[in-house]
Amino acid sequence: xxxxxxxxxxxxxxxxxxxxxxxxxxxxxxxxxxxxxxxxxxxxxxxxxxxxxxxxxxxxxxxxxxxxxxxxxxxxxxxxxxxxxxxxxxxxxxxxxxxxxxxxxxxxxxxxxxxxxxxxxxxxxxxxxxxxxxxxxxxxxxxxxxxxxxxxxxxxxxxxxxxx
Numbered sequence: 001x002x003x004x005x006x007x008x009x010x011x012x013x014x015x016x017x018x019x020x021x022x023x024x025x026x027x028x029x030x031x032x033x034x035x036x037x038x039x040x041x042x043x044x045x046x047x048x049x050x051x052x053x054x055x056x057x058x059x060x061x062x063x064x065x066x067x068x069x070x071x072x073x074x075x076x077x078x079x080x081x082x083x084x085x086x087x088x089x090x091x092x093x094x095x096x097x098x099x100x101x102x103x104x105x106x107x108x109x110x111x112x113x114x115x116x117x118x119x120x121x122x123x124x125x126x127x128x129x130x131x132x133x134x135x136x137x138x139x140x141x142x143x144x145x146x147x148x149x150x151x152x153x154x155x156x157x158x159x160x161x162x163x164x
Contacts, residue, residue, distance in 0.1 A: 068094060071102065071126065075119055078126045079106055092117075096150055103150045106131060118151060120144045138162055 076090040089109040096103045100121035107114030117131035118141060130140040138154035148164040155161055 068097070071097070071121075075102065075104075075106075075117075075126045075128075078119070078128050079108075079117075079131075082128055083108070098147055098150070101144075101146055101150055102126070118146060120146075 072092050072094060075092045075094075076087050079085070079090045079092065080087040085108055091107045091109070091114075092104060093106075094102055094104040102119045102121070104117055104119075105114050106117050113133070115131055115133045118129045118136070119126045120129050121127075127144075129144055129146070130136055136151050136154040138156050141151050141154060151164060153161055153163045
């Protein structure tokens with residue numbers, strides 16, 4: 001019976017030692033691969049800078065630039081009016097802008113978390129089309145024909161998911 005205990009503990013030791021060895025080898029292989037390829041790509045692969053036309057198609061406005069700060073301020077004002085807050089309590093971040101569409105995040109001062117929003121610019125004014133933390137209602141975005149990459153899916157009133 002003593003031999004069985006010694007055999008069992010010996011098997012456990014071998015399994016643990018083998019697991020540690022395999023883990024060490026996998027970690028080493030991963031580290032070597034990272035070291036090898038990070039040096040090769042950065043030093044030997046020429047990367048040409050992209051022109052702005054390549055980043056953003058001509059019919060779409062790029063996020064950023066002088067117009068964005070004006071848009072952020074107008075969207076802040078729209079949120080303040082919608083929810084009865086002072087403009088100074090509203091923080092807006094634009095993540096995508098394809099004129100006249102904007103998507104991004106909003107947070108009100110004193111709140112733990114924020115939410116997403118979709119806005120549409122009509123006659124120089126931003127309309128908050130949809131905002132929140134949950135799903136995008138199809139009936140809110142359909143009249144504005146939002147691009148699918150800003151609202152890839154939405155829910156109908158009966159709860160059906162629509163992939164756009």
